[in-house]
Amino acid sequence: MFIDYNESYEQIREAVKRLCADFPGEYWRQKDSESGYPTEFVQALVDTGYLSVLIPEKYGGSGLDLKAACIILETIHKSGGNGAACHAQMYTMGMILRHGTKEQKQLWLPHIADGTLRLQAFGVTEPASGTDTSRITTSAVRDGDDYIVNGQKIWTSRVGHSDLMILLARTSPREDSSKPTQGLSVFMVDLREEVGKSITITPIETMINHSTNNVFFDDLRIPAKNLIGKIGEGFKYIMDGMNAERILIGAECIGDARFLIQKASEYACEREVFGRPIGQNQGIQFPIAEVHVQTEAAALMVEKAATSFDELRTCGTEANMAKLLAADASWKAADVCMQTFGGFAFAAEYDIERKFRETRLYRIAPVSTNLILSHVGTHVLGMPKSF
Numbered sequence: 001m002f003i004d005y006n007e008s009y010e011q012i013r014e015a016v017k018r019l020c021a022d023f024p025g026e027y028w029r030q031k032d033s034e035s036g037y038p039t040e041f042v043q044a045l046v047d048t049g050y051l052s053v054l055i056p057e058k059y060g061g062s063g064l065d066l067k068a069a070c071i072i073l074e075t076i077h078k079s080g081g082n083g084a085a086c087h088a089q090m091y092t093m094g095m096i097l098r099h100g101t102k103e104q105k106q107l108w109l110p111h112i113a114d115g116t117l118r119l120q121a122f123g124v125t126e127p128a129s130g131t132d133t134s135r136i137t138t139s140a141v142r143d144g145d146d147y148i149v150n151g152q153k154i155w156t157s158r159v160g161h162s163d164l165m166i167l168l169a170r171t172s173p174r175e176d177s178s179k180p181t182q183g184l185s186v187f188m189v190d191l192r193e194e195v196g197k198s199i200t201i202t203p204i205e206t207m208i209n210h211s212t213n214n215v216f217f218d219d220l221r222i223p224a225k226n227l228i229g230k231i232g233e234g235f236k237y238i239m240d241g242m243n244a245e246r247i248l249i250g251a252e253c254i255g256d257a258r259f260l261i262q263k264a265s266e267y268a269c270e271r272e273v274f275g276r277p278i279g280q281n282q283g284i285q286f287p288i289a290e291v292h293v294q295t296e297a298a299a300l301m302v303e304k305a306a307t308s309f310d311e312l313r314t315c316g317t318e319a320n321m322a323k324l325l326a327a328d329a330s331w332k333a334a335d336v337c338m339q340t341f342g343g344f345a346f347a348a349e350y351d352i353e354r355k356f357r358e359t360r361l362y363r364i365a366p367v368s369t370n371l372i373l374s375h376v377g378t379h380v381l382g383m384p385k386s387f
C-alpha cells in the first residue's frame with residue numbers, strides 16, 4: 001500500500017519492519033499461549049514514537065497522516081505480529097483532538113504522546129444493545145460538578161492496560177430524545193484511581209489473545225470537566241472516530257493477508273507430494289493467486305479511504321467498504337493458507353492457525369460485514385432500511 005507515493009512512507013515501513021524483527025513468531029506464540037499482553041512490543045512502539053504518529057507535533061506527536069499510521073499497522077501484521085494490543089491508542093485520541101477543549105488537549109495529548117498516559121480502551125458495546133448503539137443503557141447522571149455512572153460495557157479491550165478510557169453513556173433517556181441516537185455523551189474516564197472501587201473489570205476468555213473484558217460501573221464519579229464535546233452529541237463523535245478505526249483495521253487485514261499469502265506461496269513451492277511441488281497443481285496455485293488479486297484490490301480501497309480521510313473529505317462509505325474488502329481478503333487468505341499447509345497448518349509453530357483465529361475477528365468487529373452491507377444498501381444505493 002502507498003508504495004511510490006512518498007519516500008518517507010517507505011522509510012517508515014522499513015523502520016517498522018526492523019522493529020518487528022525483534023518480535024518474531026515465537027514471541028507472539030508465547031503471548032498467545034499464556035494470554036499475555038505484549039508489553040515489550042507496545043513499549044517499543046511507544047519508545048520509537050510509532051503509536052503517536054497521528055498526534056500533532058505541538059502536542060508531542062509526529063503529526064503524520066492516516067496513511068503513515070496504516071503503513072505502521074500493515075507492516076506489523078505483515079511481519080506476523082498483531083497491532084490489536086495497542087492500535088486503539090492511535091485513533092481514540094482523535095476524539096480529544098477533534099472534540100476536546102483546549103485544556104483537555106493540553107492535559108492529555110502530550111502525555112499520551114510521550115507514553116506516560118495510555119489511552120488504549122473505549123467502551124461503547126453493551127451486552128443487550130449489540131450493534132444498536134442507541135439502545136445502550138449505561139447512564140451518566142449529573143450531580144453537582146460530577147456525573148455519576150452506572151451500567152456495564154462488554155468487549156472493552158485493553159482496559160486492564162490503560163490509564164484512560166473513552167466512555168459512551170446515556171445522559172438523557174432514549175424516549176425523551178428527538179432521535180434515538182441523541183442523548184448519548186462521551187466522557188474520559190481516569191481508570192487509575194477507580195479500578196477495584198467503582199469500576200470492576202472481568203476478563204473474557206476468547207479464541208484469540210485480545211485482552212478483552214466486561215466492565216461494570218457502580219456509582220463511578222466522573223468530573224463534569226471530563227465530558228468531551230457537547231452533551232447529548234456523543235453518538236456523532238463516536239461515528240466520526242470509527243472511520244479512522246475502520247481504515248486502520250483494514251490496513252491490518254491487508255498485512256495479515258500478505259503474511260498468509262507469502263507463507264502459502266513459499267510453502268507451495270517447497271512442499272513436494274507425488275514427486276512435485278504442490279504449488280504446481282492449479283488446485284493449490286489458483287486459490288493463492290486469486291486471494292492475492294483480492295488483497296491488492298482491497299489495499300487500493302484502504303488507500304482510497306485513507307486519502308479521503310487525510311484530505312478531510314467525507315469517507316464513511318469508503319472506510320466501511322475498505323474494512324469489508326480487507327477483512328474478507330484476509331479471512332480468505334487464512335483459509336487458503338490453511339488448505340495449502342494441509343495438516344501442518346494446525347501446528348502452532350507455523351503461526352497460521354494463530355493468524356487464522358486472529359484475522360477472523362475483523363468480519364465481526366469493530367463493525368460486522370452485514371452492517372456494512374446495510375450501510376451500502378441504504379445510504380449509497382438508496383434501498384429501504386431493515387431497521
Ligand SMILES: Cc1cc2nc3c(=O)[nH]c(=O)nc-3n(C[C@H](O)[C@H](O)[C@H](O)COP(=O)(O)OP(=O)(O)OC[C@H]3O[C@@H](n4cnc5c(N)ncnc54)[C@H](O)[C@@H]3O)c2cc1C
Pocket residue numbers: 121122123124125129130131132154155156157158206210212361364365366367368369370371374386387
Ligand atoms: C474481540 C473483540 C474485541 C472488541 N473490542 C471492543 C472494544 O474495545 N470496545 C467496544 O465498544 N466494542 C468492542 N467489541 C465489540 C464489537 O464492536 C461488536 O462485537 C460488534 O460491533 C458486533 O456487535 P455484537 O457482537 O453485539 O453483535 P450483534 O449486534 O448482536 O449482531 C450479531 C450478528 O447479527 C448481525 N445483525 C445484527 N443486526 C442485523 C441487521 N439489522 N441486519 C443484518 N444482520 C444483522 C450482525 O451483523 C452480526 O453478525 C469487540 C468485540 C470483540 C469480539
